[in-house]
Amino acid sequence: MKEVQIGTKPDLRSLRLKSYSAVGVLTDENTLRHCYPSIAGKLPEHHLLQVPSGEDQKTLATCEKIWQQLTDLRFDRHAVLLLLGGGVIGDMGGFCAATYKRGIDFVILPTTLLSQVDASVGGKLGIDFHGLKNHIGVFQLPRLTVIGTDFLETLPERELRSGFAEVIKHCLISDSAMWGKLRRRSLESQNWLTLVKHSVAFKHKVVSRDPKETGRRKILNFGHTIGHALETHFLNSGNRILHGEAIAAGMMMESSIAVGKKLMSRQEGEEVTGYLTSLYGKLDVPDPGRILPLVQQDKKNRSNKILMALPHGIGKAVWDIPVSPSEIEGAMNAYRAFQT
Numbered sequence: 001m002k003e004v005q006i007g008t009k010p011d012l013r014s015l016r017l018k019s020y021s022a023v024g025v026l027t028d029e030n031t032l033r034h035c036y037p038s039i040a041g042k043l044p045e046h047h048l049l050q051v052p053s054g055e056d057q058k059t060l061a062t063c064e065k066i067w068q069q070l071t072d073l074r075f076d077r078h079a080v081l082l083l084l085g086g087g088v089i090g091d092m093g094g095f096c097a098a099t100y101k102r103g104i105d106f107v108i109l110p111t112t113l114l115s116q117v118d119a120s121v122g123g124k125l126g127i128d129f130h131g132l133k134n135h136i137g138v139f140q141l142p143r144l145t146v147i148g149t150d151f152l153e154t155l156p157e158r159e160l161r162s163g164f165a166e167v168i169k170h171c172l173i174s175d176s177a178m179w180g181k182l183r184r185r186s187l188e189s190q191n192w193l194t195l196v197k198h199s200v201a202f203k204h205k206v207v208s209r210d211p212k213e214t215g216r217r218k219i220l221n222f223g224h225t226i227g228h229a230l231e232t233h234f235l236n237s238g239n240r241i242l243h244g245e246a247i248a249a250g251m252m253m254e255s256s257i258a259v260g261k262k263l264m265s266r267q268e269g270e271e272v273t274g275y276l277t278s279l280y281g282k283l284d285v286p287d288p289g290r291i292l293p294l295v296q297q298d299k300k301n302r303s304n305k306i307l308m309a310l311p312h313g314i315g316k317a318v319w320d321i322p323v324s325p326s327e328i329e330g331a332m333n334a335y336r337a338f339q340t
Contacts, residue, residue, distance in 0.1 A: 003144050004121065004204065006197055010109055010148035012042050015080075020105070022046075022079040024070065026093045028053035031085045034154040035111045039084070047073050049081075051089075055235060055243075058088050058128045060136070066096040080105040080143065086112035086159075087119035087243065091134070094125035098140035105143040111151040113163025113192070114244060117170070117199035120145045122207040122217075131236045132297055133228050139212060147200070149192045161187055161279060162244030165223075169251060170199045172272065173219050176315030183275045218319035221300060221309045223251035226328065229294035230285060241283065248280040252338075253331040257323055258310040260330070268314050273338065285336060288329040295328060 005011055017023050023046040027036055030053050049069045051062050070081075083093040083106055090108050097106035110120040126137020152160060164187060171179040178198060182190070203220065210217035227243075227250025234241045252273045259269040285291070300307050300320075306328070309319040 006147045010146045020080045024081045086115045108142045108145045118166040121203045162242035165244030165248045173317035219317040223247045226250040256331040288332040
């Protein structure tokens with residue numbers, strides 16, 4: 001793992017940017033307005049690159065625009081690209097940097113809670129392809145990740161709540177004590193610096209031992225097998241939901257599957273579902289028959305078997321657990337019938 005720096009404000013002094021042949025800053029319209037002004041004066045001469053915001057922009061067509069901007073600016077292999085934004089900028093911008101001229105250095109400056117605790121750590125880069133989330137990509141570590149929690153003050157509450165789902169996930173699969181503390185506080189009263197440091201340290205530890213996701217790293221996918229399928233469905237239907245909203249629903253359904261497999265007690269499952277529902281409510285999910293084909297495209301599957309990461313009690317997790325279509329259907333129907 002490369003270095004991750006965490007503080008209230010991003011510290012760029014260690015980057016030695018002047019040693020690069022060129023410096024680029026990739027933004028979208030939101031981070032250009034709300035985040036770029038706080039770092040602009042700390043940078044040497046640099047070039048601004050901009051793409052539209054949104055998950056629907058995370059495509060090969062947008063990558064072509066980024067590659068064309070880098071080409072027009074005559075960036076060579078000794079240039080660096082700073083990625084100022086959320087998960088879309090980090091995933092897509094990193095993918096573009098890792099493939100431009102066979103790879104240039106990039107630095108991630110995550111501006112959303114979701115990207116700070118999840119997307120910015122681990123070296124997973126990529127784009128969506130023909131409606132399938134993160135279908136094309138590579139593993140490549142950034143030169144550095146610089147996290148400033150002050151950026152979270154620029155977020156709408158819905159975006160903050162979305163990122164919080166990944167914080168909750170990390171606690172559920174690794175730290176029952178932190179889960180107990182977290183669920184006793186409202187969203188507004190959380191200590192973000194403490195939680196970001198906790199999530200980054202946990203994910204850093206897991207990823208450093210399994211960088212290519214051949215084993216234990218798979219536990220980080222709890223909630224994501226069904227969650228990614230839901231996110232893809234809503235994106236394709238034109239009624240997009242946020243990543244964390246999909247993952248929260250996925251964690252509820254996958255916890256139900258864990259209860260059915262005796263990996264969690266019913267009381268633990270109800271504790272998880274009750275807390276997540278209090279924060280995220282319920283999605284109007286479609287019939288399971290419309291979601292199962294998307295689940296069957298999940299990257300963790302093997303030999304036509306659906307494999308999930310599931311909680312083993314609260315604070316631990318297991319991976320590569322075979323799950324049948326009927327178990328998924330049952331969990332989805334239970335979610336749809338649950339009364340908030």
